[in-house]
Amino acid sequence: MKKIFTFCFVLFFCFNAIGQTIPSFSGSTAEDRRVNLPEVSKGKYALICFASSKKAQADLESWLNPVYNRYIAKTGFMDDMFDVDVFFVPIFGGAEGAMQETIKRRFIETAQKDVWPHLVFAEKGLKETLVPLKMENESVPYFFFLNKEGKIVYKTFGAFSEEKFDAIDDLVE
Numbered sequence: 182m183k184k185i186f187t188f189c190f191v192l193f194f195c196f197n198a199i200g201q202t203i204p205s206f207s208g209s210t211a212e213d214r215r216v217n218l219p220e221v222s223k224g225k226y227a228l229i230c231f232a233s234s235k236k237a238q239a240d241l242e243s244w245l246n247p248v249y250n251r252y253i254a255k256t257g258f259m260d261d262m263f264d265v266d267v268f269f270v271p272i273f274g275g276a277e278g279a280m281q282e283t284i285k286r287r288f289i290e291t292a293q294k295d296v297w298p299h300l301v302f303a304e305k306g307l308k309e310t311l312v313p314l315k316m317e318n319e320s321v322p323y324f325f326f327l328n329k330e331g332k333i334v335y336k337t338f339g340a341f342s343e344e345k346f347d348a349i350d351d352l353v354e
Contacts, residue, residue, distance in 0.1 A: 201333050203229060203325060204310045208270070211289050211297035218301060219331045222266040226353055227327040228252065231311065233272035236320035241269075243341035244324070251350075253295060263353055267299045272307045326352060 203219045210216060219227055228248065232241045250256045252265045273281050285302055292300070316323045318338070326335035326349050334352055337345045 199333055199336065201313065202331050203327065203333065204313065206303050206305070206307060206310055208301040208303040211285060211292070211300045211302075212294075214298065216268075216301055218268060218270070219327055222268075222327065223331055224329055225264060225266050226329060227266040227268065227331075228349065229268045229270060229325045229327065230322050231270050231272055231307070231316060231325075232322040233308070233316070234319040237322045240340040241322040244322070247341060247346055249296065251346075253299060263350070265353065268301050269299055270301045270303060270307070272303070272311070324349075328352070 205217060205220060207215065207217050218229065230241065230244065232238070248267055251260050252263055252267045255261055255263070271281075271284065273284075281302060288300060289297065314323070314325070314336075316338075321339045323338045324336070324345075325333050328334045335348055337348070
């Protein structure tokens with residue numbers, strides 16, 4: 182009985198943002214290009230990831246290679262058919278907010294240049310902006326897949342799984 186309740190709770194939690202839009206915000210990429218999300222992706226599919234703590238790092242890293250290979254580098258057979266904008270958005274607050282420039286500089290020193298356009302640093306704190314999206318657990322990253330109209334059609338959180346990735350792929354026409 183406990184498993185059924187937990188499963189139903191997770192389903193409700195995952196799907197309660199479906200049909201919403203990501204609240205608009207501005208930021209700059211690691212290469213200092215100014216962007217407005219989600220407007221920059223109107224007319225295209227978009228995968229936007231928000232991570233707000235060091236605890237979310239391991240789960241976020243589990244997504245990096247599959248997302249990079251399929252949507253950014255397009256290394257697989259028929260990956261060209263996946264025209265998806267990808268954005269990783271760190272959420273800074275408290276002491277981490279003061280460290281945003283240091284973290285950005287470290288990222289630029291270590292990341293491949295083709296990933297730079299996909300990392301967006303918000304110009305102001307996002308915690309209040311994203312409250313409607315119910316990202317309440319800071320220890321996991323949240324992933325929102327938007328359709329071409331900018332509506333959330335899939336939401337998930339936590340570590341990568343083939344099932345989650347397949348669900349995203351199935352939404353690309």
